[in-house]
Amino acid sequence: MTKSRLAQCPIKLMKNKFVITLLIISGIVLLNIAASFIFFRLDLTEEKRYSLSDATQSLLENLSTKDSTDVFVKVYLDGDELPGGFERLKRAVTETLEEFKVYGGTNVNYKFINPNAEGDTKKREEFYVELAKKGMNPTRVVDTKNGRQIENIIFPYALVSAGGREVPVLLLKGTQGKTAEEKLNQSYENVEYELATAIRKLTLKERKKIGLLAEFTKLKPLNFSDVIASLQERYDLFIIDAKNSPTFQGLDALILPKPDFPVDDSTKYKIDQFVMSGGRALFFIDGLKVDSVGLEGNFAQPLELNMTDLLFKYGIRINSNIIKDGASCAMIPLVIGDLGDKPNIQPVPYRYFPLINNFGKSLITNNLDLIFGRYVASIDTVRADGINKIPLLMTSPYTKVLNAPAFVTFNDARAETDQAEYQGGIKTIAYLLEGKFQSLYKNRLLPNDPKFADFKSESLPTKIIVCSDGDLIVNEVSQKTGNPLPLGYDKTTQHTFGNKDFVMNAIDYLIDENGVIRARGKEIKLRPLDKLRSRDERTYWQILNLGLPVVVVFIFGFILQLWRKRTYIAD
Incomplete structure (x- = not known):
């Protein structure tokens, strides 16, 4: 290569560098100008953990x-x-x-x-x-x-x-x-x-309307005070007078909390037509009637509420039984003997109070704490075309089912759990039903019936939730102060379980399924290290993580140096 050509190489190289630098600066400036008008963010994580719903x-x-x-x-x-x-x-x-x-x-x-x-x-x-x-x-x-x-x-x-x-x-x-x-x-x-x-x-500026159908329970409003207060923070809540309300239209959701008395036919028809109009409903209904329970015990009797045929039509049957859970249950204080001249009171597991820690795959139950149940019944599904049935709350596999009339006693807590007796398998106590429901009164009304003109035989797409534990929505009242306790509060352990979260999540999902409740679907996976491999192969991984980047830099520098020699230096 001649001296003149060698002299031209640095000049040409400087011109190329200047052009490249100018292009890079211009690109950055144009990118910033475009970014001021166009907004976008990229979340490259697998779980989209940095993305909002x-x-x-x-x-x-x-x-x-x-x-x-x-x-x-x-x-x-x-x-x-x-x-x-x-x-x-x-x-x-x-x-x-x-x-x-x-x-x-x-x-x-x-x-x-x-x-x-x-x-x-x-x-x-x-x-x-x-x-x-x-x-x-x-x-x-x-x-x-x-x-x-x-x-x-x-x-x-x-x-x-x-x-x-x-x-x-x-x-x-x-x-x-x-x-x-x-x-x-x-x-x-x-x-x-x-x-x-x-x-x-x-x-929130526009509040949804929730109706509480409380006239069929013997409990007082004080027993629902926690859920009532929580609902009133987010929604307009109405205590419904079923007999004097011609319809339940205008409400977004209807709650039937722990009924003790039969629902009259007129109210049942109004509930049915509310659902047919696309209304959302939650039913908290016991399978058996449990009155006073003592050490000697009492019989739990069938509870006739005049709702069996309606729920059956929708695809659900609440069984007349009580589930005992031998693996996951709450504690109750019980005298187990004497301690000197005083009774020895200790918390013991009471299998009639299951702690629900087995949840279906739903936004309602995602990351939910245990649910405190009392005298729950099992639920079976029956054929209902067009209805998707999603289990929400389930017991452990170690269950025993007592059919009516079921003998219930506190003394049961003193007995040891015999695993051979608890082979009933997983029982579902709450279902979410989605789809187009068929009216119970389809083909029952005559054309000359005054109700026939506005009657709907099939619903709009809607959702209902059925739970076979009426107490799930009931808060206890302090015997000392007379004040209501938090919903889901267990006096023995002084822990507040997830009952209220379940109820509020259920309401949110039913009336605003595309709302903020969607944020509960976010899942961040745990990726723990393999403890055995990290212990046994610690030196290998340290050398790999520290040495490999250095080796890669040296190889890159060597290749770059060879390329520069071949490009700019004459033989």
């Missing part, structure tokens, strides 16, 4: 500062020494709120607050009390750091405020019986739903 996006985009619906979220899950799992939960909350800001814009703001930041002990404790008054109680977590145990006081809560109101949101929600890692993972999955539900509750 369409309903949540719509909720946030419709927020309006003019209507005082700007949202502010205070997150109290913060601190310098959060355990690893809580740090991951905090990161999930941060990422979710960042996504909320993308769609909500200036109408959504948030702030993390460390409840333990105050150095003065007295002021810090006063702050704890202030949070507790708002319904945010601390969680004490013992963690190991630098060989010593540290107790952390953590508030896994967020406080969502809008329009002069505020709602506390529990961020740590998991199923009993799961490992700590699984509970935290369930909490990550629920972050979007919990925060979006709180925002919807505070900013």
